[in-house]
Amino acid sequence: MPVLAAEKVVVSYPSRTLTSFLVPEIARQKGFFLAEGIEANLIYVRGAIDIKALVTGDVDYAMASGSAISAFVAGIPVRLIQGVVGRAEHVLVAQNKYRQVKDLKGQTIGSLNPGGLVDALLRQILLQNGLDPDRDVVLINLGGTPERYAALVRDGRGNGAERAAQLSHRT
Numbered sequence: 001m002p003v004l005a006a007e008k009v010v011v012s013y014p015s016r017t018l019t020s021f022l023v024p025e026i027a028r029q030k031g032f033f034l035a036e037g038i039e040a041n042l043i044y045v046r047g048a049i050d051i052k053a054l055v056t057g058d059v060d061y062a063m064a065s066g067s068a069i070s071a072f073v074a075g076i077p078v079r080l081i082q083g084v085v086g087r088a089e090h091v092l093v094a095q096n097k098y099r100q101v102k103d104l105k106g107q108t109i110g111s112l113n114p115g116g117l118v119d120a121l122l123r124q125i126l127l128q129n130g131l132d133p134d135r136d137v138v139l140i141n142l143g144g145t146p147e148r149y150a151a152l153v154r155d156g157r158g159n160g161a162e163r164a165a166q167l168s169h170r171t
Contacts, residue, residue, distance in 0.1 A: 006037050009060040012045035012053060020063050048113040051078065066117030090121045101129035110142035 013020045024042055027033055033040040045053055050062040051071040055078070062068065068080045098104055104126075112118040123133040131137060 004037065006034055006039035008039045008041065010041045010043060010058070011061045011063060012043055012050045012059040014045065014047040014050055014062075014064040014067065016044075024063060047118065048116055051076065054078065070113075070116050090118065092122065092125045101125065102131060105131060105136045108138040108140055111139045112141060114139075114141060 011024060013024065015021065021042070024040065028040050028042060043059070045059065045062070047064050047067050048070070050059065050064045051067045053059045054062045055071075055076060065080055068078050071078050072080070092101060092109075094104060098107075109122070111122050119139070122139070126133045126137065133139060
């Protein structure tokens with residue numbers, strides 16, 4: 001009986017978080033994809049760009065539900081086929097000198113893709129803490145989680161960065 005070759009697919013993930021990276025990476029390492037006849041190549045593609053790569057055929061699957069939801073609402077023909085979490089897992093992370101969200105008034109905060117899910121969640125956090133995101137802070141597009149984290153801890157470009165909760169545990 002001939003052995004069939006596994007179907008090669010490219011799967012993008014938007015950040016190295018528990019849900020976006022570790023779940024598919026562990027599945028790959030444990031052979032779960034191969035057991036289903038799939039050879040999965042996992043690659044990092046920043047959120048929002050991942051959906052463009054999906055639509056153009058540069059990737060076969062994208063692990064970014066936020067981008068998929070935003071794309072679907074905008075009329076792009078995509079389908080969300082699996083959800084790993086039941087709620088948004090994002091927090092606002094800031095340098096130690098800021099003790100409360102209101103302390104960020106007048107500061108620059110790194111965000112992602114104006115109008116996208118991360119940006120909308122950041123704006124909601126600010127509003128719930130009495131800050132007007134259009135008047136009280138300066139929101140700049142810094143890119144994906146790695147870029148926002150770098151700006152927060154090394155570059156000094158942003159005073160706060162909205163990023164995935166799994167990467168924001170403080171010790």
